[in-house]
Amino acid sequence: MLYREAGQFKTNYVADQAIFPIRQDRIGMAIVLLFAWVIIPAFGSDYFLEIIMINFLFFSLAAIGLNILTGYTGLISLGTGGFMAVGAVASYKLAVIFPDLSIILVFLISGLIAAAVGIVFGLPSLRIKGFYLAVATLAAQFFLDWLFLRVDWFTNSSTAIEGVPKTVFGYLVTGPNAEPFAKYYVALAFVSVFALLAKNLVRSAIGRAWMAIRDMDIAAEIIGIRPLPTKLLAFAISAFYSGVAGSLMLFLFYDSAEPDLFDINLSFKVLFMVIIGGLGSIAGSFMGAAFIVMIPIILTNAPDLLGLPISSDLAKHLEFMIFGALIVFFLIVEPNGLARLWQIAKEKLRLWPFPY
Amino acid sequence: MDGTSFDLITVASTFIGGLFVDPFIAFYDRPDKLIQIVSQGLSAGVMYSLVALGFVVIFKASGVFNFAQGIMVVFAGLTVVSLIEIGVPAIAAVLLAIVVMGAMAFAIERMVLRPLVNQPGIILFMATIGLAFFLEGFGQTIFGADPKPVPIDALAIPDGKFKILGDVFRKPVRIYQLDLTALIAGGLMVAGIIVFLNRTKIGRALRAVADDNQAALSVGIPLPFIWVVVWTLSGLVAIFAGVMWGAQSQAGFSLAVIALKALPVLILGGFTSVPGAILGGMIIGVTEKLAEFYWRGVLGDGVEQWIGYVIALIILLFRPQGLFGEKIIERV
Numbered sequence: 001m002l003y004r005e006a007g008q009f010k011t012n013y014v015a016d017q018a019i020f021p022i023r024q025d026r027i028g029m030a031i032v033l034l035f036a037w038v039i040i041p042a043f044g045s046d047y048f049l050e051i052i053m054i055n056f057l058f059f060s061l062a063a064i065g066l067n068i069l070t071g072y073t074g075l076i077s078l079g080t081g082g083f084m085a086v087g088a089v090a091s092y093k094l095a096v097i098f099p100d101l102s103i104i105l106v107f108l109i110s111g112l113i114a115a116a117v118g119i120v121f122g123l124p125s126l127r128i129k130g131f132y133l134a135v136a137t138l139a140a141q142f143f144l145d146w147l148f149l150r151v152d153w154f155t156n157s158s159t160a161i162e163g164v165p166k167t168v169f170g171y172l173v174t175g176p177n178a179e180p181f182a183k184y185y186v187a188l189a190f191v192s193v194f195a196l197l198a199k200n201l202v203r204s205a206i207g208r209a210w211m212a213i214r215d216m217d218i219a220a221e222i223i224g225i226r227p228l229p230t231k232l233l234a235f236a237i238s239a240f241y242s243g244v245a246g247s248l249m250l251f252l253f254y255d256s257a258e259p260d261l262f263d264i265n266l267s268f269k270v271l272f273m274v275i276i277g278g279l280g281s282i283a284g285s286f287m288g289a290a291f292i293v294m295i296p297i298i299l300t301n302a303p304d305l306l307g308l309p310i311s312s313d314l315a316k317h318l319e320f321m322i323f324g325a326l327i328v329f330f331l332i333v334e335p336n337g338l339a340r341l342w343q344i345a346k347e348k349l350r351l352w353p354f355p356y
Numbered sequence: 357m358d359g360t361s362f363d364l365i366t367v368a369s370t371f372i373g374g375l376f377v378d379p380f381i382a383f384y385d386r387p388d389k390l391i392q393i394v395s396q397g398l399s400a401g402v403m404y405s406l407v408a409l410g411f412v413v414i415f416k417a418s419g420v421f422n423f424a425q426g427i428m429v430v431f432a433g434l435t436v437v438s439l440i441e442i443g444v445p446a447i448a449a450v451l452l453a454i455v456v457m458g459a460m461a462f463a464i465e466r467m468v469l470r471p472l473v474n475q476p477g478i479i480l481f482m483a484t485i486g487l488a489f490f491l492e493g494f495g496q497t498i499f500g501a502d503p504k505p506v507p508i509d510a511l512a513i514p515d516g517k518f519k520i521l522g523d524v525f526r527k528p529v530r531i532y533q534l535d536l537t538a539l540i541a542g543g544l545m546v547a548g549i550i551v552f553l554n555r556t557k558i559g560r561a562l563r564a565v566a567d568d569n570q571a572a573l574s575v576g577i578p579l580p581f582i583w584v585v586v587w588t589l590s591g592l593v594a595i596f597a598g599v600m601w602g603a604q605s606q607a608g609f610s611l612a613v614i615a616l617k618a619l620p621v622l623i624l625g626g627f628t629s630v631p632g633a634i635l636g637g638m639i640i641g642v643t644e645k646l647a648e649f650y651w652r653g654v655l656g657d658g659v660e661q662w663i664g665y666v667i668a669l670i671i672l673l674f675r676p677q678g679l680f681g682e683k684i685i686e687r688v
Binding site for chain 2: 076124127128130131132134135136138139142143145146149150151264268271272275313314316317318319320321322323324325326327328331332335
């Protein structure tokens with residue numbers, strides 16, 4: 001009844017190609033943005049802002065990046081953690097070497113550096129795909145891990161890389177002393193802008209080229225899409241998103257991190273977000289990130305609320321089991337993830353209260 | 357070099373010399389060291405081969421790229437060790453572990469493979485990543501997260517070393533009986549698998565499924581049964597790999613990450629080739645140890661963590677089907 005587009009006529013092409021063609025979607029989006037920009041920072045506790053929201057935001061960004069590569073272009077990657085590490089290390093080095101550089105620029109340049117690294121490791125994708133490519137991206141993961149752990153220059157000879165305190169418009173936004181809401185706004189600004197960018201990218205000619213490559217690469221080549229530039233662009237943009245996500249992770253969430261934080265398990269975590277959220281869906285990336293971020297928090301808190309004491313070790317093991325079982329479950333029941341469930345819900349809502 | 361004479365050419369020449377010249381001088385200077393390191397590499401390589409073998413068996417028969425093979429190795433090894441720890445005799449423990457792996461194969465077929473039949477390979481691949489996570493959590497709940505020492509005496513694995521070539525070189529080369537055992541027993545096992553695949557009825561059915569599963573189905577080969585058989589077979593390989601690997605260090609979940617090294621082995625040897633898995637493992641093992649030892653001066657520690665993958669990358673660029681693989685790879 002509420003969600004019905006009857007009576008909304010599109011009279012020009014601009015309206016037809018709008019990002020949210022249905023009025024209710026626009027209202028829904030406005031409400032989400034209102035929540036994210038006003039209500040959550042106004043009423044959320046520091047714990048909620050820092051531990052849940054910032055965590056969720058940078059993971060969403062990483063998931064969008066991987067979704068561009070795996071969901072839209074069909075190239076599976078297990079190297080997300082490595083690209084996030086590139087972003088984190090690059091932003092740390094940039095912030096230390098150029099103390100006057102704005103933190104916003106630091107994040108963006110780190111993303112570009114990650115994109116360059118992504119292109120290098122994306123080169124084999126010209127010749128291989130499927131699990132061969134997955135193994136090739138594992139090479140990126142392990143090599144980058146090793147590089148940042150062993151070569152002192154990247155970490156300035158200390159064991160950890162640190163979020164350098166920086167200000168934006170006079171507000172301290174990074175480092176251990178920054179207020180949670182300031183950090184939250186920086187993360188939110190980045191995620192809002194880049195999510196919008198990604199959404200527009202995937203519905204542009206570039207996005208259609210990616211999907212054509214994903215659906216049938218030979219046919220795509222025949223209709224005039226050049227595979228190498230298209231795939232490398234997907235790698236570059238995906239790595240850019242991962243890199244920015246890695247910088248946000250270091251500067252806004254951890255403040256201080258050892259390079260082995262960005263290990264292969266991080267890559268898997270982001271891959272799980274993409275699978276559970278929905279391959280080939282920007283909204284799904286957010287849902288997947290929210291889901292995976294919430295599971296450990298629920299697992300550590302729920303047993304106490306229910307009065308079942310479980311040790312932190314067991315919670316950790318249960319987390320692994322639940323992640324694994326969920327992946328298999330989603331692949332069997334709904335390979336298109338939460339985004340597809342959301343889609344189905346919307347279809348049903350359109351007809352409600354009639355069954356069809 | 358000191359700070360005053362620092363210039364780019366010196367750095368570059370030291371670096372390139374350290375990578376491509378110094379190792380060969382070192383080979384010539386200390387051939388005993390070289391042989392020692394090659395033997396270490398071979399012993400590590402046998403372990404990679406054994407993990408890779410489990411991958412190949414499953415991939416050949418079902419086209420599933422089983423990412424969970426590494427964790428299956430750990431799981432199988434820990435099952436044996438834990439059973440011996442609670443007082444089960446060694447032979448019974450191994451037999452029970454076989455039963456456990458068989459039950460696991462059955463459960464995996466029922467709960468993961470059967471519902472996903474006819475899905476694209478990449479979906480099954482991701483499902484096995486999920487499976488790997490599940491098994492890791494499950495295994496840690498049952499066995500605990502700490503690594504356990506393998507009771508070498510109870511399993512009657514010889515654990516000595518002897519020295520050879522003492523009269524040829526300045527220092528004799530040490531050979532460990534553990535490595536030799538792994539090598540010989542591994543060889544026997546590979547021979548067994550090859551005989552099983554080529555000489556038995558089930559083996560023939562297996563190869564038929566690998567060739568064309570629809571045709572196999574139409575001549576009456578029960579596909580689900582074949583899957584249980586291959587997963588059990590790779591479980592068997594996993595038991596052996598888990599025990600031998602555990603005997604070298606300790607049986608623990610950290611081995612699962614090392615088991616990912618089997619992936620470059622597969623790329624090198626080809627996804628469908630049993631000899632490829634064996635030879636690939638040896639090549640990767642030896643290269644790794646050589647690079648770790650002789651490039652330490654220039655590149656620092658830990659080269660062995662990634663050199664295998666880089667070799668795999670290079671192989672992929674020039675010979676995507678691997679050394680022995682069938683030329684099935686799709687190129688764009």
